[in-house]
Amino acid sequence: MTQELSPCIRTVNVMRYVTPLREGGSMPAIVEADDDFMYVVKFRGAGQGIKALIAELIGGEIARALGLKIPEIVFANLDASLGRTEPDEEIQDLLKASVGLNLAVHYLSRAITYDPTVTTIEPLLASKVVWLDCLLTNVDRTARNTNMLMWNKELWLIDHGACLYFHHNWTNWEEQSKRPFVQVKDHVLLPQASELAAVDALFKPILTEERIRAIVGLVPSEWLTFNVENETAEERREVYIQFLLTRIANSAIFLNEAQHARQSLI
Incomplete structure (x- = not known):
């Protein structure tokens, strides 16, 4: 099944910074939003900048249109107050540089990184x-960095930045x-x-x-x-x-x- 012709992207407000995902070059992070869901946020103030967010949005929604499994993509509003209590200076600077509209994907709890030596895709x-x-x-879909997850025994695509x-x-x-x-x-x-x-x-x-x-x-x-x-x-x-x-x-x-x-x- 392909998605509807005119996709709709929800907007959430980031309420809590949970933890950084330091394996990502752009320092994405797990956050909690005002809809009580957890998301992986890509920050506009990261080194790869807003162009990575544009690529993430377009690439992810084209994949979804083709029927491939992609976590829900949302716009994530970041308020200036969020970084004031962050003790890590590097993260604090990132949050300050990312005030406004960012991009996030729904966090797939307990998903594991796709490993080609363990799982063969048909x-x-x-x-x-x-x-x-x-x-x-x-x-960025190589054996060194597959950018795919196995979740509920299905292949999910992530990270199109x-x-x-x-x-x-x-x-x-x-x-x-x-x-x-x-x-x-x-x-x-x-x-x-x-x-x-x-x-x-x-x-x-x-x-x-x-x-x-x-x-x-x-x-x-x-x-x-x-x-x-x-x-x-x-x-x-x-x-x-x-x-x-x-x-x-x-x-x-x-x-x-x-x-x-x-x-x-x-």
Whole structure:
């Protein structure tokens, strides 16, 4: 099942900082929100900045639209008062720099990191994840850092902040939209991904222009214009839309790259 065409993202208020997740380069943390649920927050003031939040939101909601399992994504409001009682200076500075709207995902209690030496993913699901990451140019799903969890015996995808890396070098986005994804050779699920052509035929009709526009439309305008001069939020939003639509239309480029990379492994 795919998600509804116009996804809705809830907004919660962070009430309590619980614990940092120091294995993450951007220092995400587990927090409690005013709906009494626990979330993993990605902070706007972290080193990877707001672009990581944009990639997390777009990447995660595209994955959800394709029927893959993603924890609920929410906007997380952070009040200036939250960091005043934090004894750790580094965390205090991070919270001060992150006042306002951040991004969070529902915390999957007792989930365990996917380990390819323990669990084998069936070929169709593996192919779906590989295709998704080729579309999103996600460099962060390797054996060293799988960014997948096993929860209730099912595979859940997390952490899409490294996707869409074209937006770190904005000027040649059109050229980048048609490039093969050469890093697919390091994808942890590539050896099992024997159904890539079938997935390509399945996924492309789902990712219509209307659906892509609805997902990219979720990105707050203030994120799109942060530290940006001479461009409006809608101009930036349109680049994300056109980048994704171009990659979808030219999926044969990254599909062939993935298939060739897989052949060299098996």
